[in-house]
Amino acid sequence: MNKQSGSPARHTINVRKPNFDLESDLAHDWFDGSAFKTAFENSFSLLFPLGERAFIESVKHFEKDIKDPKLLDEIYSFYGQEAAHRKHHQQYNDLLCRLRGYELEELSKPQVIRHRDRYSLLKPIQRLASTVAAEHLTAILADNLLRDKEHFEGSGKEVAKLWYWHALEETEHKAVAFDVYKTVGGSLKMRRRALLLATYFILKDTFRGIFIMLKHDKQQWKLRTWIDAINFIFIKPGILRTAFLPWLAFF
Ligand SMILES: [Fe+2]
Numbered sequence: 001m002n003k004q005s006g007s008p009a010r011h012t013i014n015v016r017k018p019n020f021d022l023e024s025d026l027a028h029d030w031f032d033g034s035a036f037k038t039a040f041e042n043s044f045s046l047l048f049p050l051g052e053r054a055f056i057e058s059v060k061h062f063e064k065d066i067k068d069p070k071l072l073d074e075i076y077s078f079y080g081q082e083a084a085h086r087k088h089h090q091q092y093n094d095l096l097c098r099l100r101g102y103e104l105e106e107l108s109k110p111q112v113i114r115h116r117d118r119y120s121l122l123k124p125i126q127r128l129a130s131t132v133a134a135e136h137l138t139a140i141l142a143d144n145l146l147r148d149k150e151h152f153e154g155s156g157k158e159v160a161k162l163w164y165w166h167a168l169e170e171t172e173h174k175a176v177a178f179d180v181y182k183t184v185g186g187s188l189k190m191r192r193r194a195l196l197l198a199t200y201f202i203l204k205d206t207f208r209g210i211f212i213m214l215k216h217d218k219q220q221w222k223l224r225t226w227i228d229a230i231n232f233i234f235i236k237p238g239i240l241r242t243a244f245l246p247w248l249a250f251f
């Protein structure tokens with residue numbers, strides 16, 4: 001039997017069953033009182049319910065080609081973790097929209113249309129390549145978050161716990177889709193292209209959501225909003241600046 005899992009023998013992926021009481025956090029600018037930083041995280045959360053479902057389905061298609069029991073075990077734990085992320089982000093998004101008056105349908109529209117009209121037409125191996133790419137991106141952000149204990153400014157918020165839980169599990173299962181992709185003969189060229197597309201769409205959707213939320217909250221013309229934006233993205237913690245080199249490593 002060929003080894004198909006690239007993870008060390010003692011590495012395990014644990015499916016946890018957490019609970020989060022998000023109501024009091026999501027009603028206001030929970031992230032350091034900052035409209036921009038709060039909108040950034042809230043908008044990013046919108047991408048997960050549909051994304052996680054697509055990740056699971058893209059791997060499931062190739063499950064029959066996996067013979068290594070270790071990789072199969074990892075795949076089952078991957079399904080468990082991503083399904084839980086999907087559920088908790090759906091609750092997060094529903095609650096957020098109800099509490100703050102955002103329209104979920106309007107916010108998710110480009111992603112829903114893209115999945116229906118473009119993603120669903122891709123070949124299974126292309127869908128798996130997008131999962132590999134998206135998993136690489138989430139693993140970079142997750143790794144940076146786990147190294148930065150003060151990311152949420154010591155707010156001790158439930159919503160911060162949710163993000164740390166998601167980051168921990170993304171780190172645990174980050175190799176699963178990649179190992180499946182390698183096993184079924186996915187090419188370097190295809191996953192490079194998938195990373196460019198995934199990066200473009202994730203940034204586009206996230207920033208679109210941020211602008212809609214800031215406009216709705218009448219924060220879009222405030223100086224603090226954009227000072228926070230420049231700091232958060234490029235300086236401290238520099239969420240995109242610090243992601244750049246590991247992003248490049250994928251190529
Ligand atoms: Fe996830």
Ligand SMILES: [Fe+2]
Nearest residue numbers: 082135138170
């Ligand atoms: Fe994931």
